[in-house]
Amino acid sequence: MIKNMFRRGAVTLGATAMAVTALAGVAHADRGVAYIKPGQHSKAVACVQQGLRNAGYSIDVDGLYGNATYAALTDFQHNRGLSADGIVGPKTGDALYYGYLQPSGNLPQIEFCPTVIPTTR
Template sequence: MIKNVFRRGAVTLGAVAVAVTSLAGVAHADRGVPYVKPGQHGDGVSCVQQGLRNAGYNIEVDGQYGNATYAALTDFQHNRGLSADGIVGPRTGDALYYGYLKPSGNVVQIEFCPTVIPTSY
């Protein structure tokens, strides 16, 4: 009987370990950098705006996600075959960061921007 209890306990412990490991992966993914969306303001918006400027869009880098940022971002997304929804998720973040922010050579853009805009790496 004691052996059966230990066996059941081992099976339960194993199941719990698998569940915790699975949840840890989900929790890690959920703790990623938030998407940048219309109406927001802050450093993430500034990095998006700077990436768009580096890509040739004539917009002000003011950290306010308004109409000009939306127009430039949706055009940028459309021209690169991305979903032109005006939201910066990992695919748009990758296009901005690896295509225009990182190659700029600007240390702030290289080191800081991937901490405030989502990328897949």
């Protein structure tokens, strides 16, 4: 009887440990940041626009993803061998952030922008 209780306890403990381990990986997974697309109006769009300005594009930094932002972003993507779809995903986010925002030395850009634009790092 006691032997069976220990076996059941060991099986239950093992199953619990496996479940906790599996859930721990999910709970701490980086869910990522939403992609930035035409029509959006946000601080994330302003970061993209600032990155494009730093890259030499003459656009307003108003946080509204309109035609001028789309034209500048697709040109930026095309010139860097990225998919010129006008969507800021991790690869475009990397190019903007690590290529133009981070090196700018502007502390608010360096600290805030990677929290709202998708990157791979």
